[in-house]
Amino acid sequence: MVLSRTSQYAVQALIYIATQTPGEPVLNRDIADRLNVPAAYLAKILQNLCKQGVLASFRGRLGGFCLRDGMHRTNLMQILLLTEGPDFTKSCILGLKECSDATACPMHFKWIPVKKKILGLLNEMNLEELAKAVQTGKYRLADLPTAALAG
Amino acid sequence: MVLSRTSQYAVQALIYIATQTPGEPVLNRDIADRLNVPAAYLAKILQNLCKQGVLASFRGRLGGFCLRDGMHRTNLMQILLLTEGPDFTKSCILGLKECSDATACPMHFKWIPVKKKILGLLNEMNLEELAKAVQTGKYRLADLPTAALAG
């Protein structure tokens, strides 16, 4: 309804990494198992997040992915601008390329306040808080945690 | 960000039809020209809306599409349930299949109120109102109205 699968995987993975000990690289395979998400596809997404400066990666034994310094406080909006593209916030609900107060679609003035709620929410939620919520054990990051069944 | 292209075309087309004289069939080609949308694709969408009971269609000369009786008051939610599928309202922002108050993702309790705003908006806007807004001339249904250039 709002996010592409790629963005959903990215956010899930980042929250999961944020729940792990900082500085200790997390394996792509472990994340994929935990989130029950295709590993090879997730790897591409993590690689991209590396290039964008959100994650650091380490190769070879003891390799894996870490959040870069300060990125615990990254909010979801910042991440989604990377995964959905820079026009993410600019979209008209009817799909018009040009839709502003001056050139409005018939839904514009009703939609804008709702959109502001969405963007506000995405701006106020950061990885650290979400990770802490998960760590309480009250919230789920994935549907059927296959890793949890095995361990 | 929220709606598929198919849904956007469907809503645009229905609003446009609602602006036209009731009972006088509107041509697919005219709608497509006006909205600057692929005609053959739009035809499929309109056919589907016929099967779903929103539109009536007439073949042959003087043919075209009309809103069925009472459908002027159809709200956007009802239309989107047809074009996006019955799970449209049920989606979790992180993509979890199972995400309720009992089995919540870490965004759930913050997301639900925002989602309610979205669904509330879609529920309160109907074709008649949107058509009237367009008829004032203050709002646009399409990006570059090619038909307006010709006429």
Place this chain on the structure above:
DNA sequence: CTATAATCAGACAAAAAACTCCCTTTGGAG
């Protein structure tokens, strides 16, 4: 009856999104 103009129907094509495979590069452990 015939020509014409509209929708209907189904197969097809192209583009985008989601996902996979294979091989290379890297770096730690033995």
Place this chain on the structure above:
DNA sequence: CTCCAAAGGGAGTTTTTTGTCTGATTATAG
């Protein structure tokens, strides 16, 4: 130094969405 396990990278495949084409059906006008 060698082996192995990790990420890196590029091409390829599958699936979904979007869009096209062709011919059949229907109904009106002349």
